[in-house]
Structure formats: C-alpha cells, structure tokens
Amino acid sequence: MKLARTKNATRNIFWGAIQKGYALFAPFITRTLFIYTLGIEYLGLNGLFGSVLSVLNLAELGVGNAMIFSMYQAIAEDDDEKICSLLKLYRFYYRVIGWVILVVGSFVALFLPYLIKSDLPSNVNLYVLYFMNLAVSVSGYWFFGYRNSLFSAFQRVDISSIISTCISIITTILQILILIFVPDYYLYMVIVIGMQIISNFIYAGVSIKTFPKYKPYGILPKEEVKSINRRVMDLFTSKVGAVVVNSVDTIVISAFLGLYVLAQYQNYYYIFSSIVGIVEIIFTSCIAGIGNSLITESTKKNYMDFQKLLFIIAWITGFCCTCFLCLYQPFITIWVGKKLLLNFSIVICLVIYFFVYEMDRVLNVYKDAAGMWHEDRFRPLATALANLTLNLIMVQHMGLFGVVLSTVISKLFVGIPWLTYNLFTVIFDHKYKKNFLQRMLFYVIVTFAGCLGTFVICNLFDGNVVSTFVVRLLICMILPNIIFIICYFKLPEFKQSMNLIATVTKGKIPFLNH
Numbered sequence: 001m002k003l004a005r006t007k008n009a010t011r012n013i014f015w016g017a018i019q020k021g022y023a024l025f026a027p028f029i030t031r032t033l034f035i036y037t038l039g040i041e042y043l044g045l046n047g048l049f050g051s052v053l054s055v056l057n058l059a060e061l062g063v064g065n066a067m068i069f070s071m072y073q074a075i076a077e078d079d080d081e082k083i084c085s086l087l088k089l090y091r092f093y094y095r096v097i098g099w100v101i102l103v104v105g106s107f108v109a110l111f112l113p114y115l116i117k118s119d120l121p122s123n124v125n126l127y128v129l130y131f132m133n134l135a136v137s138v139s140g141y142w143f144f145g146y147r148n149s150l151f152s153a154f155q156r157v158d159i160s161s162i163i164s165t166c167i168s169i170i171t172t173i174l175q176i177l178i179l180i181f182v183p184d185y186y187l188y189m190v191i192v193i194g195m196q197i198i199s200n201f202i203y204a205g206v207s208i209k210t211f212p213k214y215k216p217y218g219i220l221p222k223e224e225v226k227s228i229n230r231r232v233m234d235l236f237t238s239k240v241g242a243v244v245v246n247s248v249d250t251i252v253i254s255a256f257l258g259l260y261v262l263a264q265y266q267n268y269y270y271i272f273s274s275i276v277g278i279v280e281i282i283f284t285s286c287i288a289g290i291g292n293s294l295i296t297e298s299t300k301k302n303y304m305d306f307q308k309l310l311f312i313i314a315w316i317t318g319f320c321c322t323c324f325l326c327l328y329q330p331f332i333t334i335w336v337g338k339k340l341l342l343n344f345s346i347v348i349c350l351v352i353y354f355f356v357y358e359m360d361r362v363l364n365v366y367k368d369a370a371g372m373w374h375e376d377r378f379r380p381l382a383t384a385l386a387n388l389t390l391n392l393i394m395v396q397h398m399g400l401f402g403v404v405l406s407t408v409i410s411k412l413f414v415g416i417p418w419l420t421y422n423l424f425t426v427i428f429d430h431k432y433k434k435n436f437l438q439r440m441l442f443y444v445i446v447t448f449a450g451c452l453g454t455f456v457i458c459n460l461f462d463g464n465v466v467s468t469f470v471v472r473l474l475i476c477m478i479l480p481n482i483i484f485i486i487c488y489f490k491l492p493e494f495k496q497s498m499n500l501i502a503t504v505t506k507g508k509i510p511f512l513n514h
Contacts, residue, residue: 048116171195245383311494318450367422386409451480
C-alpha cells in the first residue's frame with residue numbers, strides 16, 4: 001500500500017493545527033487561574049512532577065516509535081496478519097511498561113524532598129500529590145494505549161487530533177470550574193486522572209471502529225521479535241537524551257533555585273513549548289509519509305524532500321524567533337505582571353534554543369522515519385550527559401541563565417554535528433552534506449538578520465505595555481517575512497514550497513499559481 005502522503009499530511013496538519021490551537025489556548029487559561037487561585041508555588045510543583053514523570057516514562061521510549069516503524073513495511077505490503085501480531089506484541093510491552101513505571105516511580109518518591117530547595121506550600125502532602133500524578137502516567141499504559149499506534153502508522157493523526165481536542169475541552173471546563181469555585185489541587189488531579197482513563201477507552205473504541213480488521217492476535221517469528229527488541233533498545237537510547245535534556249533542566253532549577261524561580265521559568269517555557277507543539281504538527285503529520293517515501297522513492301527524491309522540509313521549518317522558525325525576541329517581555333508583563341519577568345538575557349538564550357531545537361527536529365524526524373536508531377544510539381546519551389554536567393556546573397555560577405545556556409551548548413556542539421554525520425552516512429549520500437551545511441549557515445544568517453532588524457524597529461515604539469505589544473505584534477507579522485522573501489525567493493526550495501502550498505490549497509491562493 002502506497003499511502004497518499006500529501007493528502008494525509010494536509011489533513012493531519014489541518015486537524016493537528018486545530019488541536020494545537022486549542023491546546024495552546026486552554027492550558028493558558030488553566031495556568032493563569034492556577035497562578036491566581038492556588039499560587040505560583042503550586043505551579044512550580046506541578047511542573048516538577050511533570051518533569052520527574054517524564055524521566056520515569058523513559059521506560060516507554062523506544063517501544064512506541066519502534067512498533068510504528070515496524071508497521072510501515074507491513075502496511076506497504078498489505079500484510080494484515082503481521083500488523084495484528086505487532087499489535088499483540090505492543091499490548092504486552094505496554095502492560096509491562098505500566099508496571100515498571102509504577103514500581104520505579106514508587107521508589108523515586110523517597111527522594112522527592114531533595115528535589116525541592118524551597119517554596120513548598122505548607123498545606124500539601126507531597127507524596128499524595130506525587131502518586132496522583134504517577135497514576136495519570138500508569139493509566140495511559142494499562143488501558144488500550146497500544147491501539148493509538150494505528151493512527152500514526154496509517155497517517156491518520158487527524159482522527160486522534162479530533163478525539164484529543166474533544167476530550168481536552170471537557171477536561172479544561174472541569175478544571176476551570178474546580179479552580180474557580182473549589183480551588184483545590186487534589187480535586188484538580190482527580191479530574192486529570194479520571195479523564196485520562198476515559199480518553200484511553202474512547203481512543204480504543206474509535207480505533208476499533210476505524211481499523212476493525214486489526215486486532216491483537218498472532219505470533220511473530222522469534223527472529224523478528226529479536227529484531228524489534230534490538231530496535232527498541234536502540235530507540236530507547238536515541239530518545240532518552242531528548243527527555244533527559246528537557247526534564248533535567250526543570251529538576252535542576254527546582255533543586256538549586258527553588259519552586260518560585262522554576263515557575264517563573266516555566267511561564268516562559270510554556271510559551272516556548274506551545275509554539276514547539278504547533279510546529280511539531282508538521283513533523284507528526286509527515287513522519288509516516290517520510291517513512292513510506294524512504295522505502296518507495298529514490299535517495300535523490302528523498303533528499304529534495306528533506307531540503308524542502310528544512311526550508312519550510314527554517315522560515316517558520318525564523319519567524320517564531322523574531323516574535324519571541326520582540327514579544328516575550330511585554331506578553332509576560334500583561335499576563336502575570338512585571339514581578340515574574342526574567343532577565344532579557346534569558347529571552348535571547350531561549351530564542352537561540354528555539355532555533356537550534358527546531359533544526360535538530362528536522363534531522364531527527366528523518367532519523368526516526370528511517371529507523372536509524374542503532375547507528376545513532378550513543379549520540380543522545382552523550383548529549384544528555386553533556387547537558388547534565390554543564391547544568392550542574394553552570395547553575396551554581398550563572399543561575400537560571402546557565403541552565404538554559406548549557407542546554408543550547410549541548411545540542412549545538414554535541415547533538416547536531418553528530419546527528420548530521422549519521423544522517424549523511426546512513427540515509428543520504430555524503431556528497432549532499434556540503435550543500436546542507438551551506439543552507440543551514442544561510443538560514444542562520446537570514447534568521448539573525450530578521451530578528452535584529454525587527455527588534456531594532458520594534459524598540460522605536462515605547463508606549464504602555466498593551467499598545468507596545470500590539471504595535472510590536474503587527475511589525476513582527478510583516479517585517480521578518482518581507483526580509484525572508486527578499487533573501488529566499490531565488491532559492492529552488494522557495495519555488496518548490498510555493499508549488500506545494502498551491503497543491504495543498506488546490507489553487508485557491510491566486511499569486512501562488514504564477
């Protein structure tokens with residue numbers, strides 16, 4: 001079966017955008033209510049629990065993507081029996097993972113007091129709240145979570161996006177009611193646990209209806225199971241680095257600087273991660289199509305598609321970087337007040353981090369789609385170790401700035417160069433590497449020019465915080481894109497991307513047809 005990649009990706013992006021748009025708006029409301037009803041320290045505590053559980057969820061890393069990758073070939077060959085056997089194996093893995101997380105999570109509870117330097121609310125039971133959060137993670141593996149793999153493997157993420165959005169709406173309404181009328185963190189967590197369990201049953205029901213012929217039965221050959229297990233282990237080491245890099249920052253800030261500083265940082269990181277999530281729609285929607293293309297198309301065709309994706313992400317990332325640089329501070333001031341502002345040096349560092357992160361994601365999406373986890377198994381561990389080491393050193397001398405900077409350094413000087421080498425050794429011909437590096441350098445220069453030019457113009461306007469934000473927003477919507485058009489319009493990727501957009505929109509945007 002050759003998937004309709006463009007059609008599926010377009011549909012996935014559309015519904016993914018709706019989901020992410022809501023996922024950006026709704027948590028913003030609950031987060032704001034959290035600050036004003038329960039307090040900033042509760043927000044920091046909630047963020048700490050999330051990071052600790054992200055580390056515990058390392059047990060899953062490798063299984064999900066490895067199983068989905070294993071389905072690509074079976075789908076391409078219309079091998080229904082193999083897909084069913086993979087589902088059965090996936091179900092077994094998920095049940096084991098749930099128990100592993102429960103046992104290890106219970107052990108980690110002994111060390112909770114050492115992860116919080118200060119600002120712990122006096123009227124909370126740290127352990128009860130922790131185990132409630134742990135229950136949310138475990139329930140995701142014990143109740144039909146394995147069936148979600150079918151949506152990704154068949155490039156029907158649009159269905160899961162619709163389900164997720166509907167469930168999120170109900171969850172958000174209930175959380176808002178709790179925070180307004182009965183501001184109690186325990187009741188808040190009861191809602192989260194209950195809706196997590198309900199959502200798993202809904203996903204399972206829709207999956208069964210959408211893919212009725214795929215049920216967990218059958219046995220895979222032992223050699224194939226061993227191959228999948230090797231892939232799982234390789235992917236585990238591949239993914240562990242990303243989780244450690246993202247979660248360790250939070251844990252280090254809490255342990256060395258306290259919950260208040262952590263909550264300040266997470267207000268900024270919430271915006272950062274929300275935009276990352278929106279851009280992630282493109283990657284999530286395309287990865288199954290890329291995996292299918294790597295199997296069915298030539299190396300040259302795949303590299304041309306890679307260039308096109310890199311260009312699109314570079315443009316979007318450059319635009320987002322400009323908005324971050326110019327709008328972060330006035331937005332935070334309007335949202336939670338000047339008292340929760342961080343130093344502007346943190347903003348600059350976050351802008352650089354965002355650009356590095358998204359360029360790294362382009363490389364990673366091809367690595368994951370190709371299943372290139374064995375060759376890449378040591379890089380994420382080295383990146384995570386470098387990040388952790390720099391974190392522990394720099395936080396003591398540079399505070400919060402040192403934590404963010406250490407993450408940028410570890411990705412920029414360890415992760416990306418190593419992954420680039422692997423990518424142009426295994427997937428693409430080495431002769432394309434020079435072209436890739438030249439393009440990357442060009443994108444960096446253009447993004448820097450867009451950010452600097454827009455920031456200088458934005459600083460010419462200095463009124464009250466609301467008017468300043470509105471004027472800067474208008475400038476950011478127009479000026480950087482003009483700069484990008486001037487710099488990019490001669491690139492072949494520009495024309496290819498315009499043709500792609502014209503195809504996706506079916507010629508409804510007139511100027512793209514010329």
